[in-house]
Amino acid sequence: MTTLATEPGLVVWWVWVVAAVGWLSVLAFSSRPLVGPGKVVRWVLSSWLSRFLLVAAWWVVGWHIFCQRP
Amino acid sequence: MAALLSAAAIWLSTWQGELSRDSTGARRSVEVIGAAAIVAMVALGWRRRPGSSRAWAAGTVRVTGGWRDQPNARLISLLVWCLLIAGVIGWDLFSFLVQSPSFPTLSTLIGHVSRHPIGRGLLFGSWLVVGVYAVAGCRSAPRR
Numbered sequence: 113m114t115t116l117a118t119e120p121g122l123v124v125w126w127v128w129v130v131a132a133v134g135w136l137s138v139l140a141f142s143s144r145p146l147v148g149p150g151k152v153v154r155w156v157l158s159s160w161l162s163r164f165l166l167v168a169a170w171w172v173v174g175w176h177i178f179c180q181r182p
Numbered sequence: 183m184a185a186l187l188s189a190a191a192i193w194l195s196t197w198q199g200e201l202s203r204d205s206t207g208a209r210r211s212v213e214v215i216g217a218a219a220i221v222a223m224v225a226l227g228w229r230r231r232p233g234s235s236r237a238w239a240a241g242t243v244r245v246t247g248g249w250r251d252q253p254n255a256r257l258i259s260l261l262v263w264c265l266l267i268a269g270v271i272g273w274d275l276f277s278f279l280v281q282s283p284s285f286p287t288l289s290t291l292i293g294h295v296s297r298h299p300i301g302r303g304l305l306f307g308s309w310l311v312v313g314v315y316a317v318a319g320c321r322s323a324p325r326r
Contacts, residue, residue: 121277121285128270135262147259157319159238160227166316167223171216174309178198178302179209181293 191310199303215313223317 139148156162194211201208249257270288277285295301 119284119286121280121282122291124273125286125288125291128266128273131269132266135266139259144255145253146255147263152263153315153319157316159235161235162238163223163227163316163319164220167219167313170309170313170316171212171219174212174216174313176289177292177296177305177309178201178212179203181203181289181296 187314191307195303195307195310198306199299199301201302215310219313219317226318 136149139146156166198208198211245252249260252260274288277287292305296305
């Protein structure tokens, strides 16, 4: 029986999780002027169009998770 | 005001946790919250309105086009962000197209959490927090 933990697709998801955590750690401890998540979010929120698209994407994700998933 | 909103969000998340995806309450609440988010975004951002969309797009194109002139630290971090975001979206799309239990989509993984009332409630609370940040993020911008 294949367990959830050994599925190849799941392993790739774990790789992305580790990569994201590693990158956030680099951002937290690096003294170099890197672009952090706050700057990325502020960039997205800095115009009406991008802000509206972000809110629309947020709503679609909510609809999918709470009205389509179990 | 913040305490009242927090209490309302906790009550809403607890209530939502008990609902199923097919229930009218789940659908109506997500619809109403979405409409309220759009209204609140416009109302809160009206006087502190962000820059024009055209200027935003032009600035983005200018920065992307002049990538050679960017400082190394900035260039590397932008590349890593692009890689992470494109990688997650690409892998999710690939898993969706393959349609195999061996390649679960992000949606399937979230479904393992949202099928339990506590997980559904916590996810709903997190979704609300992200929405509030996206809607009210303009409050940090200077008033024009």
